[in-house]
Amino acid sequence: MNTVAVVGTQWGDEGKGKIVDLLAADADIVVRFQGGNNAAHTLVVNGQKFILRLVPAGALHPGKTCVIGNGTVVDPFALLEEIDTLRASGFLTGEDSFKLSCDAHMVMPYHGAIDRAREARLGRNAIGTTGFGIGPAYEDKVARSGLRFADLVDFRSFTAKLERNLADKNAYLKAVLKAKPLKAGDLVAQMKTVRKRLLPFMADTAALLYSAQQAGKRILFEGAHGTMLDIDYGTYPYVTSSSCLAAAAHAGAGLPPGRLDAVLGISKAYTTRVGGGPFPTEIKSGIGKRLREEGDEFGSATGRPRRIGWFDAVLARHALRLNGAWGLALTKLDVLTGIDPVKICVAYERGGQRFDEMPPGRVGLDKVRPVCEELPGWHQSLQGVRSLEELPAAARRYLERIAELSGVPLAMIGTGAAREATIMISNPFRC
Numbered sequence: 001m002n003t004v005a006v007v008g009t010q011w012g013d014e015g016k017g018k019i020v021d022l023l024a025a026d027a028d029i030v031v032r033f034q035g036g037n038n039a040a041h042t043l044v045v046n047g048q049k050f051i052l053r054l055v056p057a058g059a060l061h062p063g064k065t066c067v068i069g070n071g072t073v074v075d076p077f078a079l080l081e082e083i084d085t086l087r088a089s090g091f092l093t094g095e096d097s098f099k100l101s102c103d104a105h106m107v108m109p110y111h112g113a114i115d116r117a118r119e120a121r122l123g124r125n126a127i128g129t130t131g132f133g134i135g136p137a138y139e140d141k142v143a144r145s146g147l148r149f150a151d152l153v154d155f156r157s158f159t160a161k162l163e164r165n166l167a168d169k170n171a172y173l174k175a176v177l178k179a180k181p182l183k184a185g186d187l188v189a190q191m192k193t194v195r196k197r198l199l200p201f202m203a204d205t206a207a208l209l210y211s212a213q214q215a216g217k218r219i220l221f222e223g224a225h226g227t228m229l230d231i232d233y234g235t236y237p238y239v240t241s242s243s244c245l246a247a248a249a250h251a252g253a254g255l256p257p258g259r260l261d262a263v264l265g266i267s268k269a270y271t272t273r274v275g276g277g278p279f280p281t282e283i284k285s286g287i288g289k290r291l292r293e294e295g296d297e298f299g300s301a302t303g304r305p306r307r308i309g310w311f312d313a314v315l316a317r318h319a320l321r322l323n324g325a326w327g328l329a330l331t332k333l334d335v336l337t338g339i340d341p342v343k344i345c346v347a348y349e350r351g352g353q354r355f356d357e358m359p360p361g362r363v364g365l366d367k368v369r370p371v372c373e374e375l376p377g378w379h380q381s382l383q384g385v386r387s388l389e390e391l392p393a394a395a396r397r398y399l400e401r402i403a404e405l406s407g408v409p410l411a412m413i414g415t416g417a418a419r420e421a422t423i424m425i426s427n428p429f430r431c
Ligand code: GDP
Pocket: 008, 012, 013, 014, 015, 016, 017, 018, 039, 040, 041, 042, 043, 044, 225, 295, 296, 300, 330, 331, 332, 333, 334, 335, 413, 414, 415, 416, 417, 418, 421
């Protein structure tokens, strides 16, 4: 298969970065198609840790083209910082190593200011955003007042739009959010530098991807966040402001319908979520704390501790179906070592009613009780395990049950953070 999308099937942080990095070895082009620097993929390559927020995880393989598609919203300052960090480590140096869609929208400093002021105002009801301005930038895109990278070409007209926007945003910041306004002069000067540095990367990336596909190149689409954070199918309003499904790769990168050969869903062997919102399998006992520490479950974008829960098969079915998943990559199996028994949520229950599937609209998800199966745990370390046969029998049983309940075959299993700590069952680019 030549065109593959990798998407999260939980609330993000499933370990997509590692899987994308692994598959990127077989791809020519790696593409981001939604979200902004509110995503963060952590990669461990040759013992060195990299956190990528905007540039696709393919950046750590020489000779690949990394593309940021039109469906994203991009903070130009964060992007430049990331490019500089990667280049300082010897990555992203080739002429065609990075392309940025002219059609992508920019996240401006006033978006971040609005995001943070709104969250502060919501207090206990805060959504739990990163505060980086992603939601307000998507709002402007839909309101048709956003600034696209294409606008930078004519800097005079860009400046006029920026000043208009800033006047509106400052009025809103002061009058409604009671927050400090931003200065236009500083921002215009900064954007001049941004323009000079980013113009060489800007391209019609949809046209570029079309030609690449016609030429038989292999393309990997990298989803950010996870299906339960999807603006339509997630736990609204505790979601992100874009579609996180594989389907978003079409609109968000200009990929024509029918041109995606396979979707790989990524899930942890347990569940985590950051911020507010319903979480049916959340573990409130010490096991949650233990998994958080063992799995280093602290947000890579914000450092916030992640909430921990058992694997949720109801959620997995919902997400895998929406994404039309061909296979499931299950990460962090190693973190469950020593937890005995392990639990899997097979259904929800509320007021005597059983839900084998996600309740419509996810209504009342905060009040359901998980119906769990218990399976024996395992105590052997999974360090160095590279095949299913080497796994303890209990771990194999756990995986079989997850595949059965999810209805999708397992394609990869993560046994550690490093690139090579993976059991590869089937690689979509080699099928
Ligand atoms: P992403 O946003 O979906 O890419 O996920 P993150 O990068 O935020 O979080 C995943 C974390 O888990 C990172 O620190 C990875 O290095 C780590 N990770 C990924 N796969 C595995 C695995 O199989 N085992 C362990 N122990 N860590 C993993």
